Amino acid sequence: MDLPIFLIQTLNSVQYGLLLFLIASGLTLIFGIMGVINLAHGSFYMLGAYAAFVLSGLTGSLFWAIALGVPLAVAFGYLLEWIFFSFLYRRDHLQQVLLTYGLILVFEELRSLAVGDDVHGVSVPATLARSVALGSTMTYPVFNLFISGVCLVVAVLLFVLLQRTRLGMMIRAGASNREMVRSLGVDINLLFRVVFALGVALAAFAGMVNAPASSVYPGMGNQVLIICFVVVVIGGIGSVTGALVAALMIGFVDTFGKVFLPDYAGILVYLLMAVVLVWRPEGLFRESRA
């Protein structure tokens, strides 16, 4: 493998890793701050992708689809938390699993009724439908670079939100010690609702932005959900930094694994998770609870 190809595969790895990070960050926040195991998180990714398909069909442009879709996702997340998830905080994990698994099935059926079960493509916007030459043999689609760029920008914005704003401070405090935050007078219900809406929006946005590259098909949420749980477990529950590091690690392992060890590519990611769990069971960046 020569240098240009290595760099291109690195690009592929980073793109996949950043996309995973976007989805997994929501999952880890929901898990870490609210203590809720949200199996339906993959469905938000799927709903985002289908929203991109429907909205870009209506508006004729992916950008408008994203611009309309993200506020819709935020509102959807807000309502979902208010109606269903707010009852889960005092329940045990089994009940959370049951409810959220039920939600997966409901979302799949709703999607089937609303849009059908066919595989759809979303067209790449005309301005981004070019390729740049990288190395002598192949060209790289500009849209894939766009995905990486957008995910990077959102990641940076997320970090700014968490580290530099009051809301971010409350979120980090909630991830460390929920009860203390509540007893300090913070409106914990509003905080949870905001965090949940943020998580849903991130996952849906990832689905929208990746739709032209990955196609839109039933079951796409389930595949991504499992990998996201692996990211959260490796990175540490509640840690956004951990999610970033873990997602990038998985991006590299998966991409290079497909190339060097194609027969074992499917299990390499889980092997990585097993190794990390043996070495550091709480994950790489787990903040210890007081």
Next chain:
Amino acid sequence: MTSIEGRKQRRRVIKALGAAGALGALGAPVAALAQASKLKVGFMLPYTGTYAALGRAIENGFKLYVKEQRGKLGSREIEYFTVDDESEPAKAPDNVNKLIKRDNVDVIVGTVHSGVQMAIVKAARDNNTLLIIPNAGVDEATGPLCAPNIFRVSFSNSQPGLAMGLVAALKGYTTAVTITWKYAAGEQSIGGFKETFQKGGGKVLKELYVPFPNVEFQALLTEIASIKPSCVYTFFAGGGAVKFVKDYAAAGLKDKIPLLGAGFLTDGTLDAQGAAAEGLLTTLHYADNLSTPRNNAFRLAYAKAYDSKADVYAVQGYDSAQLLGIGLRAVAGDIAQRPLLIGAMASAEIDSPRGKITLSRSHNVVQDFYLRQVQNGQNNAIGLAAKSLADPGRGCSMG
């Protein structure tokens, strides 16, 4: 014999004769009833998922032939039952049992996905149900798992690959990389290509696989660019074929490394693929521009009936109905006459839009394979890749 015993015996004989006579009298109307009642045809096809368009085309083709026969096959009217198999092997046993046990169909027509087909073949063997395979090329169905009641009017997975391997070797390509979905159809198609390509002096450098129905190709396209083979052979169909052809072009590989495909890569997908597919070479047992009266009439009738262009899947559906019709005509509609029915179907010469076809001993099609090129949004035959190619039928113990 005493007279008392004689009377007892006479009574017994008369009772037996009477019972036999009653049954006989009952039997005749039952047989007549069977012929007057509708023939139950069960479609097990994908109506959703990446192969949905293929399932619809097969059903359309089948129903077109029945319509041309004025709604009857072998003087029997047809009653259709459908099950959506979603191309999901895990749900297949339950789905096929719905047709066999719940709907009591007389014949199953299905399916597209080779993994699902294995379950159908098994159920057909267990229940001795007549099965006509309108697409799935899984080698086992006319190989180790062949049976008198199983027929295939499409192809076996290795056939297009065997044909393209010959073409690639003749064209002077020395090395190849293969890429496909990791399931029976992909692996068997690659196997066919490897066999003839290596016999012709070529070398397959690497075999790349993607889990079904995943369509994330970027990393593997980069790998192909890194290896720089003289050609790439691929098997994809349906939605996956659309994505792969577009991604291959977007990665700039289309003009640098020739892409050779099993015909499914460009069948039924040209509208969606657009310019990215122009010039691609594929091998298949059908081509859009076969200018025979039969094919022209078929394509016209199909376009009129369904407002879309006929493809190889429509032809296979159409031929499934033809095969069933030939069998039913030989038994005058009485599908219970198995040996006669099967004999007629096995020795059938079907006047298919792709040309006249016959079946091999293992009940698979013996047919010509065309080398096609995509020209102006059509799959045009530019030559013959392999003549009268029969699937080897390895492992089949029939005939």
